Amino acid sequence: MAQNDRLSLAGAPGSPYTRKMIAALRYRHIPYSVFWGSGNIPEGYPEPKVRLLPTFFFPDGEDGALVPVTDSTPIIRRLEAEHAGRALIPDDPALKFLNDLIEDYGDEWLTKAMFHFRWAHEADWKNAGPLLIYWGMNTAPAQMANQFAADITKRQIDRLYVVGSNEVTASIIEVSFERLIGILDTLIQRRGFVLGARPSSADFAIYGQLTQLAIVDPTSADLVNRLSPRVRAWVDLLEDLSGLQPKPDDWFTADEAREALAPLLEEIGRTYAPAMLANAKALQAGEDTFTTQICGEVWTQPSFKYQGKCLGWLREDYAALSGNVRGAVDAMLAGSGCAPLFD
Numbered sequence: 094m095a096q097n098d099r100l101s102l103a104g105a106p107g108s109p110y111t112r113k114m115i116a117a118l119r120y121r122h123i124p125y126s127v128f129w130g131s132g133n134i135p136e137g138y139p140e141p142k143v144r145l146l147p148t149f150f151f152p153d154g155e156d157g158a159l160v161p162v163t164d165s166t167p168i169i170r171r172l173e174a175e176h177a178g179r180a181l182i183p184d185d186p187a188l189k190f191l192n193d194l195i196e197d198y199g200d201e202w203l204t205k206a207m208f209h210f211r212w213a214h215e216a217d218w219k220n221a222g223p224l225l226i227y228w229g230m231n232t233a234p235a236q237m238a239n240q241f242a243a244d245i246t247k248r249q250i251d252r253l254y255v256v257g258s259n260e261v262t263a264s265i266i267e268v269s270f271e272r273l274i275g276i277l278d279t280l281i282q283r284r285g286f287v288l289g290a291r292p293s294s295a296d297f298a299i300y301g302q303l304t305q306l307a308i309v310d311p312t313s314a315d316l317v318n319r320l321s322p323r324v325r326a327w328v329d330l331l332e333d334l335s336g337l338q339p340k341p342d343d344w345f346t347a348d349e350a351r352e353a354l355a356p357l358l359e360e361i362g363r364t365y366a367p368a369m370l371a372n373a374k375a376l377q378a379g380e381d382t383f384t385t386q387i388c389g390e391v392w393t394q395p396s397f398k399y400q401g402k403c404l405g406w407l408r409e410d411y412a413a414l415s416g417n418v419r420g421a422v423d424a425m426l427a428g429s430g431c432a433p434l435f436d
């Protein structure tokens with residue numbers, strides 16, 4: 094049943110978090126077996142409680158029985174502890190904190206762009222519907238696949254509001270995505286990755302979303318191609334970094350980080366920060382939806398418990414910073430719009 098020498102997971106090529114994790118496993122030289130689609134999990138594997146992709150199967154049960162585990166961010170940290178070398182999390186505490194923040198921006202904000210671009214424009218949903226079916230059921234007869242594609246397309250379009258995408262916010266999402274591509278173009282040009290000359294979990298979070306935005310979905314893929322062939326090429330490189338030989342001094346120094354990351358932190362402060370803050374406030378007040386201003390427009394969406402948890406983890410990280418480090422981090426966050434997250 095289980096291939097115990099390998100870490101197994103169920104995922105999908107169209108799932109940004111699956112792509113984040115597979116690329117991270119390759120870079121880290123951690124052997125894995127991936128099952129494409131929750132419908133293709135082999136017999137004998139436990140059924141996940143929530144069918145989130147990716148689902149990992151860790152030998153956490155009695156006598157090493159497999160247990161389904163989800164959520165890429167904590168899984169990356171667990172794998173850091175279980176496998177030595179080729180770390181994705183910098184040792185330097187200030188850089189580590191920035192990595193956690195940028196990773197969460199990739200996972201929790203950039204994913205809005207991913208979902209929006211895929212389902213808001215006709216050319217994109219016509220493209221994505223059948224892919225979603227064939228990624229999980231590649232031998233399905235075309236007629237059946239087309240019917241399933243139509244069903245899932247309708248369901249996803251009806252769920253656009255869940256990530257905050259609507260006619261008012263469409264331009265906020267699209268313009269912020271264009272800004273991000275410009276910022277990444279300049280950042281990557283420095284030393285190849287978000288935090289220096291070696292990849293961090295923040296790179297893989299952004300990469301995961303871009304496997305879709307820059308390649309699969311035609312409207313956003315055209316944008317990326319046009320705005321930055323460098324970023325488009327970066328996505329291909331991140332897929333397999335098994336040959337990169339990272340060195341301890343490949344991370345940015347404090348001075349480099351301060352200068353290099355300022356535009357990205359400002360972008361995070363413009364979009365992710367107000368959304369995460371308003372979400373946390375609504376959750377605290379027991380409200381089902383939150384409304385805030387992002388880039389001068391009204392942003393309304395259902396409040397989201399998991400993102401409340403993410404902000405809680407970041408605040409714990411921040412609280413654990415020692416005085417000196419906190420001072421350095423505060424100096425970087427000042428004026429970026431991110432500081433209120435940690436007030």
Ligand SMILES: N[C@@H](CCC(=O)N[C@@H](CS)C(=O)NCC(=O)O)C(=O)O
Nearest residue numbers: 108109110144145146147164165166
């Ligand atoms: N926080 C999770 C997010 C995973 C996630 O949202 N997966 C999506 C696919 S990319 C999913 O399985 N969605 C199914 C659903 O929401 O029903 C992680 O980091 O892995």
